[in-house]
Amino acid sequence: MRILVTGGAGYKGTVLTRKLLEQGYDVTLLDNFMYGYEPVMHLASNRKLAIMKHDIRNGIPDIGSYDVIFHLAGISGFPACASNPHSAQLINVEATRQIAKDLSPGQMLINASTTSLYGKSGMPCDEDTAVDPVSNYAQTKLAAERILHEKDNVVSLRFATVFGFSTRMRMDLMINDFVYKAVKERVIVLFDSFAKRTFIHVEDAADCYIFTMNNFDRMRGGVFNAGGNSMNFSKEEIAEKIRRQVDFSIVNSEVKDKDLRHFIVNFNKIEKLGYVPSRTVEYGIEELIRIYGFYEYYSHYRTI
Numbered sequence: 001m002r003i004l005v006t007g008g009a010g011y012k013g014t015v016l017t018r019k020l021l022e023q024g025y026d027v028t029l030l031d032n033f034m035y036g037y038e039p040v041m042h043l044a045s046n047r048k049l050a051i052m053k054h055d056i057r058n059g060i061p062d063i064g065s066y067d068v069i070f071h072l073a074g075i076s077g078f079p080a081c082a083s084n085p086h087s088a089q090l091i092n093v094e095a096t097r098q099i100a101k102d103l104s105p106g107q108m109l110i111n112a113s114t115t116s117l118y119g120k121s122g123m124p125c126d127e128d129t130a131v132d133p134v135s136n137y138a139q140t141k142l143a144a145e146r147i148l149h150e151k152d153n154v155v156s157l158r159f160a161t162v163f164g165f166s167t168r169m170r171m172d173l174m175i176n177d178f179v180y181k182a183v184k185e186r187v188i189v190l191f192d193s194f195a196k197r198t199f200i201h202v203e204d205a206a207d208c209y210i211f212t213m214n215n216f217d218r219m220r221g222g223v224f225n226a227g228g229n230s231m232n233f234s235k236e237e238i239a240e241k242i243r244r245q246v247d248f249s250i251v252n253s254e255v256k257d258k259d260l261r262h263f264i265v266n267f268n269k270i271e272k273l274g275y276v277p278s279r280t281v282e283y284g285i286e287e288l289i290r291i292y293g294f295y296e297y298y299s300h301y302r303t304i
């Protein structure tokens with residue numbers, strides 16, 4: 001089986017690629033390496049890995065030769081899309097349109113979508129809840145999902161906000177950012193502390209991609225929230241969980257957050273198929289405290 005991971009040098013892609021290699025698969029990692037090469041150096045000598053430096057805006061070379069395509073490449077998250085709206089449209093939407101066009105019926109494509117599509121919906125959102133994409137990021141991800149699902153050999157995973165350590169660290173993600181501030185700055189300023197989000201550890205996210213590949217026939221053509229029912233928390237609840245492990249101050253700001261997201265997500269659909277994440281927020285907080293303590297010169301990893 002030939003597997004392609006687009007965005008394989010990214011926060012989730014590096015962890016997914018490592019796990020696929022550990023399970024003995026042949027993997028091609030495609031990325032334009034906008035965040036550098038270092039995140040994949042630990043994988044580069046693996047005989048089962050081919051690395052392709054390529055920009056998906058130029059299509060995917062020899063796309064028909066892959067049995068499974070994990071499509072993760074993109075401009076990811078509210079801050080990065082807000083500062084690069086043109087690139088977000090070209091990469092997240094137009095390049096995905098080309099991939100959809102070039103996809104053959106016998107292939108499997110697993111698409112990295114997001115629970116950000118639920119915007120400020122508030123109460124429990126399942127896959128039938130009306131979407132409410134309040135950011136440019138969410139709008140591009142919704143457009144990509146709709147384009148891809150014109151084909152029936154696609155599964156979209158609407159991921160919770162990911163946390164935990166990856167060799168391509170993302171510090172714009174809420175838990176990663178909060179723990180960093182708690183450890184290094186000893187203060188977290190909360191905007192809209194009531195706002196609820198949903199979370200998944202990066203290792204669990206990678207397991208969820210592989211679960212989807214292994215259950216593709218049962219999931220084919222579907223959209224699934226990817227996370228766990230026990231992982232919905234407000235910003236204040238996350239800050240309090242961190243405070244149980246580190247001493248720091250919480251300041252509540254009167255200023256409204258520019259990021260309007262507020263939702264609880266229901267994960268029954270994927271849970272019924274047998275996928276439940278196993279790592280807790282507490283596990284991730286402990287891991288991040290150790291990591292941030294270790295890297296004296298952590299600014300090296302402070303990329304979004």
Ligand SMILES: NC(=O)c1ccc[n+]([C@@H]2O[C@H](COP(=O)([O-])OP(=O)(O)OC[C@H]3O[C@@H](n4cnc5c(N)ncnc54)[C@H](O)[C@@H]3O)[C@@H](O)[C@H]2O)c1
Pocket residue numbers: 006007008009010011012013030031032033034035054055056057071072073074075076077091112113114115141158159160161162163168170173
């Ligand atoms: N991290 C999360 O919380 C989260 C949640 C839901 C969905 N997602 C989605 O999962 C995917 C991966 O997210 P991530 O957190 O790993 O982000 P990331 O930014 O770390 O990874 C994206 C990767 O895509 C690559 N890339 C960007 N533009 C490219 C192009 N034109 N051609 C080739 N490669 C390109 C980047 O170099 C990067 O390695 C994204 O599609 C994102 O929207 C992420």
